[in-house]
Amino acid sequence: MRIALDAMGGDRAPQVVVAGAVAAAREGVEVLLVGDEAQVRAELARLGADLPVWHAPDHIRMEEAATEVRRRPQASVRVAMELLKRGEVQAVVSMGHSGATLAAALFVLGRVKGVERPALLVEFPSLRGRTFLLDGGANADCRPSFLVQFAAMGLAYAEANGALAPRVGLLSIGEEEGKGNTLVQEAYPLLRAALGERFYGNVEGRDIFLGTTEVVVTDGFTGNVALKLAEGEARVLLTWIKEALTSSFRARLGALLVREALARVKARVDPAQYGAMPLLGVEGAVFIGHGSADALAVKNALLRAKAMVEAGLLARVRQRLSTLHV
Numbered sequence: 001m002r003i004a005l006d007a008m009g010g011d012r013a014p015q016v017v018v019a020g021a022v023a024a025a026r027e028g029v030e031v032l033l034v035g036d037e038a039q040v041r042a043e044l045a046r047l048g049a050d051l052p053v054w055h056a057p058d059h060i061r062m063e064e065a066a067t068e069v070r071r072r073p074q075a076s077v078r079v080a081m082e083l084l085k086r087g088e089v090q091a092v093v094s095m096g097h098s099g100a101t102l103a104a105a106l107f108v109l110g111r112v113k114g115v116e117r118p119a120l121l122v123e124f125p126s127l128r129g130r131t132f133l134l135d136g137g138a139n140a141d142c143r144p145s146f147l148v149q150f151a152a153m154g155l156a157y158a159e160a161n162g163a164l165a166p167r168v169g170l171l172s173i174g175e176e177e178g179k180g181n182t183l184v185q186e187a188y189p190l191l192r193a194a195l196g197e198r199f200y201g202n203v204e205g206r207d208i209f210l211g212t213t214e215v216v217v218t219d220g221f222t223g224n225v226a227l228k229l230a231e232g233e234a235r236v237l238l239t240w241i242k243e244a245l246t247s248s249f250r251a252r253l254g255a256l257l258v259r260e261a262l263a264r265v266k267a268r269v270d271p272a273q274y275g276a277m278p279l280l281g282v283e284g285a286v287f288i289g290h291g292s293a294d295a296l297a298v299k300n301a302l303l304r305a306k307a308m309v310e311a312g313l314l315a316r317v318r319q320r321l322s323t324l325h326v
Contacts, residue, residue, distance in 0.1 A: 001309055002030045004080040005017065005031050006094035006101075007036075007076065008039075008056070010096050010298075015043055020301070022047050029306050031051055031302060032053075032089055036057060037053050037055040056075065057074050060075050062096070066102065081104045091305040095290065098137070098291075102138055109284045109286070110282065112282065112317060114321035114322065118138055118280060118282050120223075121134040121278050122134065122136035130161070132216070133215075134216075134218075135218065137224035142183060147187040147191065148194045152195075156316035166215055174204065176202065180202065203216060275287070275297050275304045276304060289301045
């Protein structure tokens with residue numbers, strides 16, 4: 001299995017991206033770097049590594065419009081999608097322009113049958129393991145039927161990750177049926193009819209971290225706000241803990257005793273541990289990461305893509321969607 005990595009995608013590409021690819025390759029991932037060959041090979045030489053490179057002379061910069069991929073066939077992210085379309089790779093990972101990656105996937109690969117809008121799936125750490133939320137930002141405005149499709153795709157992803165009989169919660173401002181805005185109220189009966197016992201009902205924001213359900217569905221606007229809020233809160237909490245543990249000599253002594261435990265907590269809330277978000281609903285395995293990703297995030301994104309392809313994620317998504325009647 002070979003995974004195409006957009007070597008020019010990200011705030012610190014190609015340096016950080018290539019470093020992450022080399023780290024993943026050392027753990028058994030077959031990576032094909034797609035980007036400007038001269039720049040990519042220079043980074044490989046600097047790291048003393050040798051990975052295959054597919055030359056793509058162009059790339060979509062973060063400040064450019066996502067629609068640029070339609071008229072720039074040599075852009076690295078579009079070239080990677082073309083390779084996936086032809087079956088020369090089995091997945092694509094990009095830490096670059098998320099909108100351009102989404103546009104390229106739709107333009108080149110198309111949507112899975114039964115999907116009106118693809119969705120980004122976000123992983124949150126929870127008391128019970130992990131909670132999978134979608135949409136994480138691909139669709140700011142949603143119809144009720146979109147949420148049903150998101151639920152089916154979320155269940156497929158949870159099952160591919162080993163969850164047994166996962167359930168879906170509908171993000172709202174109260175647990176009771178009837179709470180929420182128009183979208184939530186209209187989506188509720190559709191989810192209940194489509195999912196049966198797999199539909200838990202309404203959940204609130206706190207349930208994401210409690211792990212009340214394995215899957216949570218919402219519109220992309222709300223989902224992205226939840227994601228950025230969680231990342232910001234985790235960063236602030238870790239800063240406060242660090243300040244508290246270095247505030248006095250006694251505190252510093254205590255910090256030495258709990259250092260390993262705190263490192264485990266930090267790892268659980270570090271976005272780099274999750275690597276990238278899967279774009280579900282397109283005809284191929286596509287993963288999108290943060291533009292600010294470091295080498296660890298790139299490595300973990302590639303490891304996650306490999307694991308999900310091996311778990312038959314796309315086939316699971318197709319099967320789940322084929323059972324819906326919305």
